[in-house]
Amino acid sequence: MKTAFGGIRFDTTSEITEAVTAYFKKLDRNHFDIGISKLVTIYQKCIESDGDFVEK
Known part of the structure; x- marks a missing residue:
């Protein structure tokens, strides 16, 4: 998720919820x-x- 959403700013909580759900x-x-x-x-x-x- 860090890579997928890095640098993206959301204006509302619902935008975050929709993006994470998708x-x-x-x-x-x-x-x-x-x-x-x-x-x-x-x-x-x-x-x-x-x-x-233990290393991966």
């Missing part, structure tokens, strides 16, 4: 499923490193 409607249906499933790998790396910081 942004989410354009995303693939499985967009969040993919992101959440990647967490499993990240959590596993964290466990294996005894809780140390």
Whole structure:
């Protein structure tokens, strides 16, 4: 969203709501499923490193 709305100024709250709603409607249906499933790998790396910081 930072990239999509960077530099854009909205005059009203309703304009923001409409823009954000449109942004989410354009995303693939499985967009969040993919992101959440990647967490499993990240959590596993964290466990294996005894809780140390894990780079993507």
